[in-house]
Amino acid sequence: MSRHLQDLLADSAQRFADRPALVGADETMTYADLDGAVNRVAHVVLGHGLTPGARVAVLAEKAPWTIAALIGTLRAGGAYVPVDPAGPASRVARIVGAAEPEIVLVDAASRALLDEVLAELPGRPPLVGALDEQEGVAFGREDLFLAPTASPGVAPVDLAHLLFTSGSTGVPKGVMITHDTVLAFVDWALRHFGTRPGDRVSGHPPLHFDLSTFDIYATLAAGAELHLVPAALGIDPRGTAAFIRDRALTQWFSVPSVLTYLARFDAVAQDDFPALERLLWCGEVLPTPVLAHWMRRLPHVRFTNLYGPTEATIASSWFDVPEVPPDETVPVPIGRACDGEELRVLDEDMAPVPAGEVGELWIGGAGLSPGYWRDPEKTVAAFVPDADGERLYRTGDLARVDDAGVVHFLGRVDSQVKSRGYRIELGEIEAALATVPGIRECAVVGIDTGGFEGTTICGAYSVAEGHVLPATDVRRRLTELVPKYMVPARWAEMEDLPHNVNGKIDRPALRERFAPAPATTAATGGR
The missing domain is CATH 3.30.300.30 (ANL, C-terminal domain)
Incomplete structure (x- = not known):
């Protein structure tokens, strides 16, 4: 039986209807509430003529109803494009223009930005739905409908969402993420971390960043609670620490800069966060002295480094740090491939390099994106078949494999300079x-x-x-x-x-x- 991302919520809504699913700043949605909101969104976008596989741009702040809009788009058979509501109008216009959505969903706070964006786009603007009740096509909390039938022809290998990342030319590039690539990572993560019903998980990254995909779907698949971290806490280390403490979070996941920031202001006390069970980071290197600081403060917590580019869906490798690093001058490894993934360290001819030698890191397996949205040239350059025809993604990262088979990240290929x-x-x-x-x-x-x-x-x-x-x-x-x-x-x-x-x-x-x-x-x- 085929699976789609929206099925994760539907399954949990049947088992955990009255349990909290999403906890925002001033609103909590149970699994039943969220499932009903998702149905409402799906009916509204279908009523506006959404066709199978079409894109819906979502320009809204991180909130329970915004997440309902994402999943509702999937339930209607579409693919969503989360857009940064804090972005400059020119960049948002480039993303919306490139995605060519049939519908744009917007919240009240982002309406002024959307007006600027639509003014910059040539031709007929897309239809606009609203995530607030002052608009004519509002998604109200009443009249929740039965789930619509998924549009025919939408398969697990089809597009679930587009994530736009910075391009080297200055033009954002859209990475295509499918249902099956996210499901592969979620299935592995639930097994590896043991997420269970009632866990309280942080939702720290913005919704246009791929780390949030893990937060949303792994949490909902487990019947756990996703606590949305307000963006304002990004500049408030003690407020962030209080959020972890007051919400009794069992999992925290963020980029390393957040952990560095909290360490700088000494915001974490000895044996703080007694409910916290695991702390994960991804996106860039966490300085080993910062990690050691956290591990000494929180000896009861499990620490995991995740590694992977957006093009390989959330993360491709993991390393559980076994103890406080005895040598803080040694970077933490990126570890071993997640189930269904493959890490290869290759030379210029795409041949494996011996253990201990430096090469370029390539990724294969279940997490690979189909490529870049409407950019076959970039796709062909980045996703290359090996001698056996297996498709690999060229990360542009340097790495080595030690004698135990553990992979160590050594920087970027383009960070090599001649001086x-x-x-x-x-x-x-x-x-x-x-x-x-x-x-x-x-x-x-x-x-x-x-x-x-x-x-x-x-x-x-x-x-x-x-x-x-x-x-x-x-x-x-x-x-x-x-x-x-x-x-x-x-x-x-x-x-x-x-x-x-x-x-x-x-x-x-x-x-x-x-x-x-x-x-x-x-x-x-x-x-």
Whole structure:
């Protein structure tokens, strides 16, 4: 029997009708409430003429009814496109224009933004539904209908949603995610983490970020509670800690910068969060000293590093950290492939490299996206068959496999630079810099300044509360960890490093920060 993502909610609604499913800032939906809201959304979009497989753009803040809109679109046989309501109108217009949705669903807070977006789009604007009761096509809480029959022809291998990520050309690229790729990860995650009915799970990432896909569907499949974390807590570390504590969360999942931020402000007390059972992170490297800080504070919690690009659906590998790292200068591995996934470390000819040697990381298996929305050229370049015809995704990440078969992430292929005649991995410098006592967060970027020296290496960092670290001291400490030719020539101490909408360090912004200044071989500080 075929399965779709919307079936996860339908099954749990039958078993756990009166239990909380979604907990927002001022509204809680039981499984029965959510199932009814999803039916209502499905009937409304079908009533507006949604055709099988068509896209529905959802421009709304993270809230219970927004999630109902996502799942309701699936139940109606469509595919949803979550759009960042905090994004600039020009970028939102590019995404909506590229997705060509038949319907746009919007909440009251995003109506002004949508008006700007529609003004920028050529031709006839799409139909607009509303997620608030002041609109003519409002999704009210009454008159909930029986579930509609799924549109014919929508199969598990068909599109469930489009997630737009940053493109190297500046144009967002749409990654196609299907029902079966999400289900493969959810099935593995439920087995691995043992999520059970009544668990209280964080919903921290924005809905246009793929980590939220795991939060939503794994939680609903388990009959657990998804507690939506308000976006405002992103700049309030003590408020975030209070949220975890007050909601008695059993699982927290976020990008590493959130964990770093809480550590910086010492927001987590010894043996804090007694209900918390597991803490997961994904998206970028968590500095080992930050992880050690958390593990010492929360000895009762299980810590797991997840790794994987959007193109491979949520995550492709896992590593459960067995103990507080004895050497905080050693990065945490990305571990082993999830069930149904495959990690390969290959050379330039797509041949496996021996254990211990560095190669490029490729991913195969159940999580692979069909490719990029209406961009066959990018799809062919990124998704390549091996000699046996198996389709693989080229991550652009460098890695090595140790003798035990555990995979270690070593940085980006495009983070390899040539400076003063040396080939240098910026990720190696960054990993070493993260171990300097007092460093809260750091990043290393390369700036092409021309001339015989090649790329100028630049380091940016922020300082943990209670520490004073001028750039000259940081430089001196780093020379104890890496060769002198790898020490950044230019430095910037910042109160906070720039982050993109997904909470990751914004490296293009850092490169812009360094680009105007002339190259120098002397350490300089600045804000």
